[in-house]
Amino acid sequence: MKHLLSMADLSREEILAILDTAATMHEVQHREVKKLPTLRGRTIINFFFEDSTRTRSSFELAGKWMSADTINLTGKGTSVSKGESLRDTVKTIDAMGVDMMVIRHMASGAPATIAQWTNCSIVNAGDGTHEHPSQALLDAYTMRARLGDLEGRHVALVGDLAHSRVLRSNLICLRTLGARVTLVAPPTLMPSGIGPWSEGDGFATSYDLDDVLPSVDAVMMLRVQRERMSGGYFPTAREYAVTYGLTTARLAALPGHAVIAHPGPMNRGLEISGEAADAAQSLVLEQVSAGVAVRMSILYHLLSGEAMSA
Amino acid sequence: MNDALPGRMVLSGPDMARALRRVGHEVLEANKGSADLVLLGIPSRGVPLAHRLAQTMAEVEGEHVPCGALDITMYRDDLRRQPVRHVEPTSLPPGGVEGKVVVLVDDVLYSGRTVRAALDALADYGRPQSVRLAVMVDRGHRELPIRADYVGKNLPTAKTERVWVRLAEVDGHDEVRIAQEAGS
Numbered sequence A: 001m002k003h004l005l006s007m008a009d010l011s012r013e014e015i016l017a018i019l020d021t022a023a024t025m026h027e028v029q030h031r032e033v034k035k036l037p038t039l040r041g042r043t044i045i046n047f048f049f050e051d052s053t054r055t056r057s058s059f060e061l062a063g064k065w066m067s068a069d070t071i072n073l074t075g076k077g078t079s080v081s082k083g084e085s086l087r088d089t090v091k092t093i094d095a096m097g098v099d100m101m102v103i104r105h106m107a108s109g110a111p112a113t114i115a116q117w118t119n120c121s122i123v124n125a126g127d128g129t130h131e132h133p134s135q136a137l138l139d140a141y142t143m144r145a146r147l148g149d150l151e152g153r154h155v156a157l158v159g160d161l162a163h164s165r166v167l168r169s170n171l172i173c174l175r176t177l178g179a180r181v182t183l184v185a186p187p188t189l190m191p192s193g194i195g196p197w198s199e200g201d202g203f204a205t206s207y208d209l210d211d212v213l214p215s216v217d218a219v220m221m222l223r224v225q226r227e228r229m230s231g232g233y234f235p236t237a238r239e240y241a242v243t244y245g246l247t248t249a250r251l252a253a254l255p256g257h258a259v260i261a262h263p264g265p266m267n268r269g270l271e272i273s274g275e276a277a278d279a280a281q282s283l284v285l286e287q288v289s290a291g292v293a294v295r296m297s298i299l300y301h302l303l304s305g306e307a308m309s310a
Numbered sequence B: 001m002n003d004a005l006p007g008r009m010v011l012s013g014p015d016m017a018r019a020l021r022r023v024g025h026e027v028l029e030a031n032k033g034s035a036d037l038v039l040l041g042i043p044s045r046g047v048p049l050a051h052r053l054a055q056t057m058a059e060v061e062g063e064h065v066p067c068g069a070l071d072i073t074m075y076r077d078d079l080r081r082q083p084v085r086h087v088e089p090t091s092l093p094p095g096g097v098e099g100k101v102v103v104l105v106d107d108v109l110y111s112g113r114t115v116r117a118a119l120d121a122l123a124d125y126g127r128p129q130s131v132r133l134a135v136m137v138d139r140g141h142r143e144l145p146i147r148a149d150y151v152g153k154n155l156p157t158a159k160t161e162r163v164w165v166r167l168a169e170v171d172g173h174d175e176v177r178i179a180q181e182a183g184s
Helices: A012-028 A054-065 A086-095 A110-117 A133-147 A165-176 A194-201 A209-215 A237-244 A248-253 A274-278 A284-303 B013-031 B046-061 B113-123
Strands: A043-048 A069-074 A100-105 A121-127 A154-159 A180-184 A204-206 A218-222 A259-261 B008-012 B037-041 B067-069 B101-109 B130-138 B150-154 B161-166 B175-180
Touching: A012 A133, A012 A165, A012 A284, A043 A054, A043 A086, A054 A069, A054 A100, A054 A121, A054 A133, A054 A284, A086 A100, A086 A110, A100 A110, A100 A284, A110 A121, A121 A133, A121 A284, A133 A165, A133 A218, A133 A259, A133 A284, A154 A165, A154 A209, A165 A180, A165 A218, A180 A209, A194 A204, A204 A209, A209 A248, A248 A274, A259 A284, B008 B013, B008 B150, B013 B046, B013 B130, B013 B150, B013 B175, B037 B046, B046 B067, B046 B101, B101 B113, B101 B161, B113 B130, B130 B161
Parallel strands: A043 A069, A043 A100, A100 A121, A154 A180, A154 A218, A180 A204, A218 A259, B037 B067, B037 B101, B101 B130, B130 B150
Antiparallel strands: B008 B175, B161 B175
16 A cells, blocks of 8 residues: 555455544553654655644644654645645655655545655545545544444434535445435535436445434434535525434434534534534544544555565 | 474474563563563563463462553664554553663563663653563574563574464464475
8 A cells, every 4th residue: 555545445354344443543642652663764855735633733743653754834824825836845845854744624635636746655535525534434433433333233424515625535434334225405506417327336326314314323414515505406405404404303313322423614504503513422522533543544554564665 | 274384393382381481580580579570571472471471470479569561662773674663553552651660671681772772661651660681582683782581482593584473362372383494
């Protein structure tokens, strides 16, 4: 494994290896001395062309806790704002001799393209509406921690699916792990062309959240991405909350063992009610807490192992 | 299935049990009892060995000896020379290692690099009063200034040979085998 670009590149065994390592990394987080010497002397650049709090900070912490040298760059304040092309920018950084670039970019496919231009490992930390693999891995990690093996479990992914890179990565990850998946969204927010995809890949779609909820083991509420919307996807925020939000009433309809996940940041009162977000079944804080451990595991699996002959 | 294994057996199950019992007695003798003792097995096969040792010592002293596992993968100096290694869980006994007499337990002592990594890992968990090393087999060829305090069996080997410690908990039966490495 050299890059982490798409969940589709990972086998079931590779996913489980990353999740198992993450479980042991989680322990480091509770130590007084949060430092492993594993990646000493390795350099990681976190290159974020788009805003991010938890992904960027958890990748940075993960690198630092494993003794790698990490640097954060954003689109603003770099030569990108002077008109330098993406290719020239990443070639320049690559020439400095870095071992890994963690890239978030608004254009789908940017990390995969960058991987062809450089020699270092590339981690996709979210590209446009395409994928966000590290998020899917940590979601799987937290669900697995509560539910055990995800094989045969029923997971509903609910909300703004059309604009969600988290959806795509999660769908692939959950299917690879053998979970049963149902996508729930209003017709306007269902990804186009989902029909043939769902038939080919064996997952279900639904427009009715109340119909799906009683049979789920986990429900993941995805954020309504106002910044990616030019409007017109649903009449009002209130109507969305009533028809597709995880309201307090719907919380009661969930099976007792079922868990609630949200990759954050949450729009409380829109896709998830305050009660649901803070309920005992909610994994929201565990997802944040697992974020660093899962990313440490990703760095370990990509940067250790036999040195690639250049 | 025993016939399928290469090489020859150098310790049988009963031989290993006797050696382990002796090591248990030696640890207790040197420590003048089980006070402050903590046994930490190095995965994978050090962990069941540490538990067996703890059981032996409990039979002798009548007191429970805290026992745990210390994974050293993240502290290895050869991570870039081998395929990605599987990481095993670390579990320290509730009392931790601060101020304790820690006995590291492993199956084979060879280059000493695992033990060096274990000392680094241990330092991140606290400051033991002292650290000792118990191994089932010492096969020589050290690459670092490290030695074992308690040895089940000193086994002179050539570098081209391989030593396997098999344990019932992991492999289904107990034995120590030695064989020429394939291709040498």
